[in-house]
Amino acid sequence: MATTPPQRTGYLPGDPVPDAPLRLVCFHHAGGSASVFAGWQRALGPGVAVLPVQLPGRERRYDEPRPRHLPTLLAELDAELDPWLQAPWTCYGHSMGALLAYSLVSRRAAAGRTLPERLMVGALPAPHRPRVTVDHEGLSEEEFAQRLVELGGISPTVRAYPRWLRAAASLARDDLALCAGPPLRAWEPLPCPVDVFTGQEDPLMREGDADEWAEHTRATFTIQRIPGGHFFPWESPDVFLGRLADCLRLAAGGMRRGSLA
Known part of the structure; x- marks a missing residue:
């Protein structure tokens, strides 16, 4: 039966696939925008609704003040996205977006709110490690x-x-x-699986940066090594989107309802 979608928010500018069994919330990199995820919906198919997040200060939100304070931004993201996170969901964040995705999920875990079936992050060292910027x-x-x-x-x-x-x-x-700033404070390890994507030639990732994400989950953990540098999803899109689809199928398999074709 068709469901009524949540009220629209400026953080989600697109038109998601209606009634998809799984939602994929995407957080862009520093200097990026929601449009960097153009084509992902077509590539991933109707079994997932791709929801690119648009931060203020870019594209249609160009005239809005840019975020200056990370905790304030996270609180606003949590409140604005929460209605969209009541159905089964996952998220992928790239670089800065990975920091936002992990921090948002950790915040929600601490508050006892709905969590993603899987957290997928790319091009970001494990939270306790210093970040090369x-x-x-x-x-x-x-x-x-x-x-x-x-x-x-x-x-x-x-x-x-x-x-x-x-x-x-x-x-x-x-x-x-x-x-900018020191490594993140020690959140509790997450109860959801974590998939870490890393570019094989990324100059901003050091040995151990990806592997030590394993310390931040009590569930399963995978590393997906993709050809390319810091922006590997756009350098090797076929490989990356294929691996992402594999992780989404695992997420759909862990859901109590629905499936990903």
């Missing part, structure tokens, strides 16, 4: 943008448009500042 202190906008181009976070074509270049570099700087 893009060094941007003292760099001009051109130098910083070139660093982001080298990592794959900005298309080289943007450099031909100075206004877009400045906007992209400014947004990335603010997002990196939002994520």
